[in-house]
Amino acid sequence: MNISWDYILESLKSGLQYFPNTLKLVMIPTFLGLIIGTIIAFVQTFKIPVIGKLSRVLITLYRGIPIVVALMIYNLLFTLKFEAVARFFRLNISIADVDQIIVGIFALTLMSICLMTESIRGGLIAIDNGQFEAGYSIGLTRMQTLRRIIIPQLIPISIPPLTNNVIGIIKGSSITMAIGITEVLAGALIPGSKSYSFLEGYIAAAVIYWMFTVILEQLSKYLELRGKNFKRSLV
Amino acid sequence: MTDIFSWNRFFDNIPKILPYLSVTVKIVLFATVFGIILGIITAIIRINKIPVLNQIMGIYISFMRGTPMLVQMMLVYYGLPVILEGLFQWNINRWDKVLFVYITFALNQGAFLSEIFRSAILSVPSGQSEAGYSVGMTRIQTFKNIVLPQAVRVALPGFGTDFIGLFQNTSLAFLIGVVDVMGRAKTIGTATKHVIEAYIFIALLFTVVSIVMQLGFFSADKKLNYKNEVSV
Numbered sequence: 270m271n272i273s274w275d276y277i278l279e280s281l282k283s284g285l286q287y288f289p290n291t292l293k294l295v296m297i298p299t300f301l302g303l304i305i306g307t308i309i310a311f312v313q314t315f316k317i318p319v320i321g322k323l324s325r326v327l328i329t330l331y332r333g334i335p336i337v338v339a340l341m342i343y344n345l346l347f348t349l350k351f352e353a354v355a356r357f358f359r360l361n362i363s364i365a366d367v368d369q370i371i372v373g374i375f376a377l378t379l380m381s382i383c384l385m386t387e388s389i390r391g392g393l394i395a396i397d398n399g400q401f402e403a404g405y406s407i408g409l410t411r412m413q414t415l416r417r418i419i420i421p422q423l424i425p426i427s428i429p430p431l432t433n434n435v436i437g438i439i440k441g442s443s444i445t446m447a448i449g450i451t452e453v454l455a456g457a458l459i460p461g462s463k464s465y466s467f468l469e470g471y472i473a474a475a476v477i478y479w480m481f482t483v484i485l486e487q488l489s490k491y492l493e494l495r496g497k498n499f500k501r502s503l504v
Numbered sequence: 505m506t507d508i509f510s511w512n513r514f515f516d517n518i519p520k521i522l523p524y525l526s527v528t529v530k531i532v533l534f535a536t537v538f539g540i541i542l543g544i545i546t547a548i549i550r551i552n553k554i555p556v557l558n559q560i561m562g563i564y565i566s567f568m569r570g571t572p573m574l575v576q577m578m579l580v581y582y583g584l585p586v587i588l589e590g591l592f593q594w595n596i597n598r599w600d601k602v603l604f605v606y607i608t609f610a611l612n613q614g615a616f617l618s619e620i621f622r623s624a625i626l627s628v629p630s631g632q633s634e635a636g637y638s639v640g641m642t643r644i645q646t647f648k649n650i651v652l653p654q655a656v657r658v659a660l661p662g663f664g665t666d667f668i669g670l671f672q673n674t675s676l677a678f679l680i681g682v683v684d685v686m687g688r689a690k691t692i693g694t695a696t697k698h699v700i701e702a703y704i705f706i707a708l709l710f711t712v713v714s715i716v717m718q719l720g721f722f723s724a725d726k727k728l729n730y731k732n733e734v735s736v
Contacts, residue, residue, distance in 0.1 A: 333711030335672040443572035482570035
């Protein structure tokens, strides 16, 4: 048995065709996770009563659940309960009208919120308390201090962990294949189901994912350097 | 279809699923032991910049970090038999599926741990090694007595995160047909048509084990962190 280049090429093409789905599965959770995660991280750092503690406990608990298990549970609930929920809200849609990709996006978004919160909280801890105090002492409000002093420092610190999170989400997106979403991995395997060239399909998928993450890593390195330049020019 | 979740089925499932945690534990132990060995070898190659091997290991680490676990597992599952048959005429179609999982996770851990070890060893200031040489220690003595104890402390938090991630990733093994906790849940699902209780129990199980491990690493970290006490 030999590895055939033709099959790899065919799988590459087929996998890339579904790249937009993977992008959707990565971009939407990253974006939502970044916004919600930042808010939660600030809530936790400012020790806002009840919500701060509660979110901390919830995130610690949720982080213990592997993404496959979470996906399986959401997928089951989705298939079993979707119609009932839609009827409850008087929505005239059936499960066939809804793309299953939203289950994947939902699961990955929750995962992304947890990851992003932890990273941004870590970044906030790394910023010296004196920076807040300096802002307050010259009469800035809390929001002004955040916007003008804290967030510009937070961005360069957070870039490396955020890149790691995005890579984690990319890897997680491949698991959505298990609930029947056609993204890069499932797409790369489509030619294999006719010719039994599964190995070639997986090689093609690995190549696509590898390129995607290597490009992201390079981008993050570039951004990190730029962030540092900006810091240096201030001094 | 009347009720999705029932506590009766939930408690019935516990004795059916719990024994299969041993499969997961075996994967974790095997991957950690071989991952540490592989990680140390890789870290040594990378730190000493041994030509050729250094570049190969760089590609290996980049690949392991850049591709999803699921893809790596499938590549080993479908690729290893092809490679071994092509090179040595070995037929490993009869191998237990869990062996492929062991190999994948060991290779994956080797890459991730080598990066943790490498950065931990490099984080020890070179003055420490020089101090060791200046009092007449050999390279190995210096590494063992001076660099390693400091590096272990730096590596521990990263190792802990990685270990918990590994534990959670093992739940992917059922996708190639290994019967671990998830595989067992699936068979329960096909037998009884009720699988949500099994999945929720597994989610709880993983959460509890992860948190216990987190606490364990946290206390180990505190114990090893004697730096503050000394300097005060």
